[in-house]
Amino acid sequence: MAVRLMAAGVRLDRASEVHFSRFGLSTGRYRLLVDLEDSDGEKSPSRLAKSLGVSRATVTGLVDGLEREGLVTRRASTEDGRGAVVVLTARGAQRLRDMAADHFARLQALVGGLTADERGLFLDLLERITQGIGALTAE
């Protein structure tokens, strides 16, 4: 059962990469862009790492890629000499707008096989399983 959940997770993850690659993004880069958009277009790498649930080193890599494509910019923080700020560019914001319709249509199709009640139930069960994940890493 854990095996099937993992398999489903991996398949979804794999399909996501295909989906996002149509827009020149990856799942990680897309998530970073959305996070940035939700933060008025500016956020430090370490705060991004925390909210995305990945390491700071991973954020460095994602930002490298996004910067190369001009979807994001880096600048030094004015308050903290150590800090940096990642800034969403106009091009980056446009990219998100461009993919919105297709993205949400596909998400809709993904969960369309379930009723609203079933979705709620599923999320509840998923939540409880998620809590058990700690058992794998305990000790």
Next chain:
Amino acid sequence: MAVRLMAAGVRLDRASEVHFSRFGLSTGRYRLLVDLEDSDGEKSPSRLAKSLGVSRATVTGLVDGLEREGLVTRRASTEDGRGAVVVLTARGAQRLRDMAADHFARLQALVGGLTADERGLFLDLLERITQGIGALTAE
């Protein structure tokens, strides 16, 4: 909702890596070992790729790692001049036995929060969502 499923999948995947790393394995290498065990200890790379749902190139990498640790061996196929056969070594079989108790105890704890009925329900819903995954890659 797809987001949460993906997040759960990723978290489980991440936790799995931690779990398997205790035995010097990764999720992929463990799955390959089990697959091999279920096939009387011998199987070709391409059949492994198919049953594991990864590319042949990935199997090459996994076998490289397992061979380096002496858990697996390669030999040429006798029937097909192109083919190879991956063979589970005694050490590989032993590794699986060594981790069995801990592995199943943790799996048990993972799904322990749900009743048998709930697990069945969850798997059913998961199955139906899995069918929707195609929507992400369609066209």
Next chain:
DNA sequence: AAAGAATTATTAGGGGCCTAACTATTTGGG
């Protein structure tokens, strides 16, 4: 039987993720 198509495994190169180590800066306790 011979040429072209398909299949097998591998290599090369890429992306995403990680941990550990490094540099620069800020913070906080004595």
Next chain:
DNA sequence: CCCAAATAGTTAGGCCCCTAATAATTCTTT
């Protein structure tokens, strides 16, 4: 005030996974 500890970002190196290209072999088709 000063020095140790914490924090910020990056780099280096590793693993897993992918696609595309490669060489060897087998199959198919005429």
